[in-house]
Amino acid sequence: xxANTPAKVLSLNNVEVVYDHVxxxxxxxxxxxxxxxxxxxxGANGAGKSTTLKSISGLLIAERGEVRRGxxxxxxxxxxxxxxxxxxxxxxxxxxxxxxxxxxxxxxxNLIAASAVRGRHDTSRNKERVYSYFPRLHERRTVASGYxxxxxxxxxxxxxxxxxxxxxxxxxxxxLGLAPFLVAEIFQIISRINKEEGLSVLLVEQNAVxxxxxxxxxxxxxxxxxxMHDTAExxxxxxxxxxxxxxxxxxxxxxxxxxxxxxKRWLT
Amino acid sequence: MDWAxxxxxAVNGGLVxxxxxxxxxxxxxxxxxxxxxxxxxxxxxxxxAYVVLAFANNAKAPIWLAIILAIVTMFGVxxxxxxxxxxxxxxxxxxxxxxxxxxxEILLRAGSMTIWGGTGRPMPIGISDDPLFLGPLLINRxxxxxxxxxxxxxxxxxxxxxxxxxxxxxAISDDYTAAWSVGISVERGVALSWAMSAVVATIAGxxxxxxxxxxxxxxxxxxxxxxxxxxxxxxxIGGALLAGILLGxxxxxxxxxxxxxxxxxxxxxxxxxxxxxxxxxxxxxxxxRHDIERI
Numbered sequence: 001x002x003a004n005t006p007a008k009v010l011s012l013n014n015v016e017v018v019y020d021h022v023x024x025x026x027x028x029x030x031x032x033x034x035x036x037x038x039x040x041x042x043g044a045n046g047a048g049k050s051t052t053l054k055s056i057s058g059l060l061i062a063e064r065g066e067v068r069r070g071x072x073x074x075x076x077x078x079x080x081x082x083x084x085x086x087x088x089x090x091x092x093x094x095x096x097x098x099x100x101x102x103x104x105x106x107x108x109x110n111l112i113a114a115s116a117v118r119g120r121h122d123t124s125r126n127k128e129r130v131y132s133y134f135p136r137l138h139e140r141r142t143v144a145s146g147y148x149x150x151x152x153x154x155x156x157x158x159x160x161x162x163x164x165x166x167x168x169x170x171x172x173x174x175x176l177g178l179a180p181f182l183v184a185e186i187f188q189i190i191s192r193i194n195k196e197e198g199l200s201v202l203l204v205e206q207n208a209v210x211x212x213x214x215x216x217x218x219x220x221x222x223x224x225x226x227x228m229h230d231t232a233e234x235x236x237x238x239x240x241x242x243x244x245x246x247x248x249x250x251x252x253x254x255x256x257x258x259x260x261x262x263x264k265r266w267l268t
Numbered sequence: 269m270d271w272a273x274x275x276x277x278a279v280n281g282g283l284v285x286x287x288x289x290x291x292x293x294x295x296x297x298x299x300x301x302x303x304x305x306x307x308x309x310x311x312x313x314x315x316x317a318y319v320v321l322a323f324a325n326n327a328k329a330p331i332w333l334a335i336i337l338a339i340v341t342m343f344g345v346x347x348x349x350x351x352x353x354x355x356x357x358x359x360x361x362x363x364x365x366x367x368x369x370x371x372x373e374i375l376l377r378a379g380s381m382t383i384w385g386g387t388g389r390p391m392p393i394g395i396s397d398d399p400l401f402l403g404p405l406l407i408n409r410x411x412x413x414x415x416x417x418x419x420x421x422x423x424x425x426x427x428x429x430x431x432x433x434x435x436x437x438x439a440i441s442d443d444y445t446a447a448w449s450v451g452i453s454v455e456r457g458v459a460l461s462w463a464m465s466a467v468v469a470t471i472a473g474x475x476x477x478x479x480x481x482x483x484x485x486x487x488x489x490x491x492x493x494x495x496x497x498x499x500x501x502x503x504x505i506g507g508a509l510l511a512g513i514l515l516g517x518x519x520x521x522x523x524x525x526x527x528x529x530x531x532x533x534x535x536x537x538x539x540x541x542x543x544x545x546x547x548x549x550x551x552x553x554x555x556x557r558h559d560i561e562r563i
Contacts, residue, residue, distance in 0.1 A: 050480055062359050062445045088451030097484035102442040104433065113439035114430060120432070140376050166452050 007035045009168050009200040010092075011058065015070035017048075017055050025051040027224040028070065033168065036198040038191070040232070042245060043221035049204040050097055052221065053170050056086035056202075057094035066165065075170070089117045091167030095160075095174065097204075099153040103146030107137050107156050110145055116165040123166065130159035133189055151182040158190070168200045169193070175207040176195040187214050193240065199224075208245040212236050220245075225267045240265050269505035276405045277524040279411060282304050285516015286418040287479075290472035291493030292500065292508040293421060294465040300429070300503040301461035302436035304354075304362070307369040308492025316342050316470030316485055317477040318380050325515035331393055332557045339470050346466030350459035358444070358454065381493050386484060391477035400530060416476040421468060422509045429505070437461055441503070491536075501556020511554060515542055 008031040017026045026048040033039045043049050054060045054068050056074075061084070072080045079087055102110050105175060111130060115123040130137040134155040140148060154174055161169060171190065175183040191214045194201050205211035212218060212232045220228040220241070228235070236243050279299050291313055319341050323334035338377050353372060366556045395413055399406040428434045440447045440457045476486055496515055497540055500507025519538045526534035 059445060059448055062448060064359055083453075084448040085451045085453050088449075094449045096446060100443055102439045102446060102451075103559075104437060104442050109435045110439070113435050113447070113452065114450035116432075116436050116453070122381060160450055228469040 004044065008090065009035050009037075009075060010202065011071075011073045012052070012056070013071040013073070015052070015055055016068050017051050017065055018068045021125045022148045023226060025065065026221075027223070029163040029221065029226055031202075031219055033200050034201050036194070036200055037217070038194050038201045038203065038215045040048055040203045040205055040208075040215040040218040041221060042205055042208045042211060042235075044206065044217055044245075046223075047221045048224040050172055052089055052222075053094055053172050053202070053204055056087075056170060057092055057112055058082060058087050059094060059096075069070050083117060085117065089166050090197075093125075093161035093164050093166035093169050095157045095169070095171045098148070098174040098223070099157045101153050101156050102150070103162070104144055106142050107145055107148070107159075108141040110156055110160050111163050113246065125162070126163045126165065130162050133162070134159055145180040151178055151186070155189075156177060158186070164195070166199065168202065169250040170204070173206060173229065174203070175205060175210055181196065183210050188213075190214065208241070212246075274418070274521060276407075277326050277403055279291030279402070279511065280408055280411055281516040281518070281520020281523075283408065283415040283516065284520065285496075285512040285514065286509070287411065287472070287475055287512075288492040288496045288516060289418045289509050290321065290414065290421065290468060291427065291489045292496035292512060295469040295493050295497040296500070296503060296505055296508045297465045298461050298507070299441070299497070302370065302458040304365050304458075304504065305494075306462075307366065307490065307494075308349075308372035309465070309493050310487040311373040311380075312342070312345075312466055312469035313473040313476065314343070314482075314484060314486035314491075315376050315380060316466070316473030317391060317482045318384055318473075319470065319479075321384075321482055332368045333472055335393075335470075336358070336391045338474075338492070339467050340465040340562055342470040344537050347459045347461035349431050349466075350455070350462045354458060354462075355455055359436040373487065376456065381484060382563065388481035388483040388489045391472060391482050393475065393478045394526065395478060410475065410479050414479075417471060417475065419497035421471070422505055425505045431559050435476070438463060451462065452496060468538050480544070491539060495539050496545075497553075499546045499553055500540055501553030504553065504555035506554055506555055507555035515539070518542070535550060 012029055012031045014028045014030055015026060016024065016028055018093050019025055029048065031041065041049050041052060054065065056072060060066060067080055069235060074090055074092060079090065102113060107115060111127050112123060115126060119124065136152055137155055137159055145153065148156065166243065174186055187210055188203060203211055203215060212235060215232050218230065218232055218235045219226050221250050294309045294312065295306050298304055318336060319338040320334050323329045324331050324339045325412065329337060336501030349372065355370055357368060378444045395410045398408055398409065401414060429438060436452055436545060436550050437457050440452060440454050473486060477488060496507055499515060519535045522534045522538045546553060
């Protein structure tokens with residue numbers, strides 16, 4: 001990102017994460033999220049997308065991982081040494097992969113549980129706000145959340161994150177396992193929250209097609225390294241991205257397939 | 269069939285059962301707020317009783333004050349167990365935590381033996397030994413008091429789990445990582461659940477000690493507690509209450525009719541049968557939550 005972009009909410013500089021002291025999961029990741037911006041982090045399975053998010057939210061502790069090198073800054077402040085709770089208090093919200101709602105609690109209770117770092121007074125106001133974005137949750141607010149549909153659970157997971165009054169919303173694969181129309185609906189609501197509240201968004205996706213529609217910039221991560229960074233428009237046009245992440249430019253015949261010999265250009 | 273004996277065994281059994289529920293409630297409290305099955309609950313019950321005696325005999329406090337001081341002390345002990353033993357285990361497999369609680373059980377039992385010796389001591393809380401007369405039935409006063417306390421604690425905890433803090437603890441037990449992700453201090457929640465459980469253990473310890481005296485055999489209440497907790501459903505406070513009554517009645521009736529034939533082991537046989545059958549037939553217990561599977 002060049003120097004005259006707006007202030008950064010989040011800035012990762014050369015972050016390296018190790019699990020169990022030995023296995024290197026990300027190897028020097030640098031990412032910037034501008035204030036009020038929407039940025040996507042794209043990549044295949046196991047590329048290090050979720051690990052990157054966990055290094056930001058501090059949830060590596062749940063999996064015995066640690067940031068071994070590099071700098072994590074949130075609103076100009078170094079957050080590497082803070083507990084997950086302190087990071088939430090500062091305004092970092094992480095919507096986990098696979099939704100992870102509190103299944104035995106109702107949606108209403110999920111939202112209450114998620115307001116532990118905010119005051120009692122804010123809780124009811126935040127709840128109103130979440131229900132206005134996701135009216136369907138309001139309809140189902142007294143059912144055990146484990147019985148909600150996948151889409152409703154994803155809405156609840158996002159709503160739960162909003163209860164913490166974040167400045168940065170990080171979403172890990174919100175489209176996972178959802179029907180395309182639901183993906184569209186959820187992405188539309190995310191854009192709306194971004195526009196209406198100026199909330200910065202870092203979106204992790206395998207579904208590059210859907211993600212590149214709503215973000216302004218994207219990073220591409222492969223085996224723990226950022227290999228490409230550009231505006232969404234440019235990324236959509238990039239022939240390699242088109243082939244490897246957007247489902248190929250045109251249908252191929254198996255006769256003239258030479259896919260195996262095709263190297264990604266950025267690997268030189 | 270001796271109907272009066274049957275009725276008397278059933279009523280006293282039910283009351284004893286509610287006193288089992290007190291031990292089970294401690295297990296349920298911890299399970300409900302952190303998904304850890306605590307095998308040290310019996311030893312904590314025993315420790316609670318010893319701490320009361322320490323305040324009453326060594327510090328010469330009146331018994332009611334000794335009980336209050338012991339409750340406060342045990343609250344601290346519960347917090348300390350989380351801080352010292354459990355915090356570093358966060359994120360480890362549940363079997364490690366289970367073994368840790370077993371280690372605590374052994375430590376508390378052996379430690380109390382070292383400090384206070386193994387001689388049984390009385391716990392004089394001033395409940396008369398004279399029975400209450402309920403029509404033709406003789407009811408043990410201590411059991412009646414214990415049962416009333418159990419019901420009161422039940423009401424208290426049901427209310428607690430509806431509060432904000434209670435909802436947070438239930439959220440923790442559902443999913444540690446998700447709880448962290450929304451800024452819940454999982455460590456503090458788990459510590460609170462252990463502290464509350466240690467308080468319940470102290471209350472149960474005092475009541476049981478007034479029945480059978482204070483010694484290491486109080487720790488064996490773990491077996492009753494586990495049976496009742498599993499039968500009721502490990503995360504259901506109400507389940508612990510009803511399962512306690514159920515187990516107590518079956519045990520009491522079985523003991524008065526089978527003991528002459530079996531020579532005194534019938535209570536334990538009933539326990540074993542209840543525990544094993546529950547796990548085979550209804551692993552979630554009577555009121556335990558099911559893991560939700562969406563299809």
